[in-house]
Amino acid sequence: MKILVVEDDRLLNTTLCYNLSAAGYVVDTALNRSIASHLCEKQDYDLIVLDVNLPDGNGFDFCREVKERRPDTAVIFLTANDMESDMLRGFELGADDYVTKPFPMNVFQKKVSALLARIRRQSGGDCYNDGNLFINFSDMTAKLAGETIYFTPMEYRILKIFTKNPQIVLIRQVLLEKLWDIDGNFVDEHALTAAISRIRNKIETGGSPYIKTVYGMGYMWIGGGVN
Numbered sequence: 001m002k003i004l005v006v007e008d009d010r011l012l013n014t015t016l017c018y019n020l021s022a023a024g025y026v027v028d029t030a031l032n033r034s035i036a037s038h039l040c041e042k043q044d045y046d047l048i049v050l051d052v053n054l055p056d057g058n059g060f061d062f063c064r065e066v067k068e069r070r071p072d073t074a075v076i077f078l079t080a081n082d083m084e085s086d087m088l089r090g091f092e093l094g095a096d097d098y099v100t101k102p103f104p105m106n107v108f109q110k111k112v113s114a115l116l117a118r119i120r121r122q123s124g125g126d127c128y129n130d131g132n133l134f135i136n137f138s139d140m141t142a143k144l145a146g147e148t149i150y151f152t153p154m155e156y157r158i159l160k161i162f163t164k165n166p167q168i169v170l171i172r173q174v175l176l177e178k179l180w181d182i183d184g185n186f187v188d189e190h191a192l193t194a195a196i197s198r199i200r201n202k203i204e205t206g207g208s209p210y211i212k213t214v215y216g217m218g219y220m221w222i223g224g225g226v227n
Contacts (some may be wrong), residue, residue: 001046001116002026002131006036006062008055012101016049019105020112024208024223026131029146033207037065044070046119047112052079052086063093074115117166126213128163130223132212133203135159149202154179162211162221171218 003025008015013029020027028045030036032056040048048066052059063075075095079086082100090098094113099108128135135142135151137160142149151159160168161178175192196211196219203210203223210223 001119001129002028003047003049003112004028004030004036004039004045005049006030006033006054006059007049007051008026008032008053009051012078015105016108019109020049023109023113024130024132024210025112031055031175033059033062036062040041040066040069047074047076047116049076049078049112052077052081052090060089060093063090063095067094070194071183072119074119076111076115109143113167128159132206132208133223135163144203144205151199151202155199158192158199160179162219163223166221169214169217169220173218175218 003014003020005013005020007016007026007029008031010031013031017027017029026164028039030039033056036048038048048063050059050063054062059077059079063077063101066073066075071094075090075093076099077090077095078098078099078101080101087098097111099111126137128137133142133144135156137156140153140156142151157179161175172189172192176189179192200211207221210221212220212222214220
């Protein structure tokens with residue numbers, strides 16, 4: 001999923017972009033409203049992390065501008081102000097959250113992960129898309145960085161289970177039970193391990209992990225989320 005960080009504090013901007021990119025998101029950055037507006041004219045974003053006080057305007061006006069053009073864009077406001085009136089104004093404009101500086105980065109990442117997971121669920125359809133990996137489960141097609149990749153029917157079933165349950169440890173027994181089809185065809189542990197290994201080889205070519213092994217338990221889907 002695509003995120004735009006609009007923050008004029010260079011250190012905080014860099015820190016946010018680094019952590020969000022490391023978590024698997026596609027991230028663009030802007031130090032002022034003008035650059036942010038230009039970027040939003042060229043492409044859509046799933047989430048905008050937006051500072052209230054910008055050198056060439058304020059985040060509230062920019063939020064209104066974004067929401068008029070694309071109402072389903074999520075917005076998290078960042079501000080040094082914890083005034084109730086500012087928070088209410090942000091929510092009235094359609095903001096999804098309001099974070100007061102300074103804040104723990106791990107808490108912020110959890111907020112982003114939860115918000116984007118909710119957006120994916122609400123968007124409906126039978127697809128997964130984090131800006132890098134796209135999977136259409138209905139017609140069984142997939143692309144990685146714009147290039148077509150191929151999965152077996154079992155690999156699609158495994159990917160669907162993973163992507164519908166992000167950031168959740170799926171124990172091996174649960175995966176095996178979910179993969180047991182209506183005809184009673186049994187999937188054993190060796191077949192599961194081999195299929196997950198093949199999936200990893202296909203989607204983790206750029207070095208970014210999508211599937212985390214939780215030793216002694218099972219696996220967790222971390223693509224497009226927090227590691």
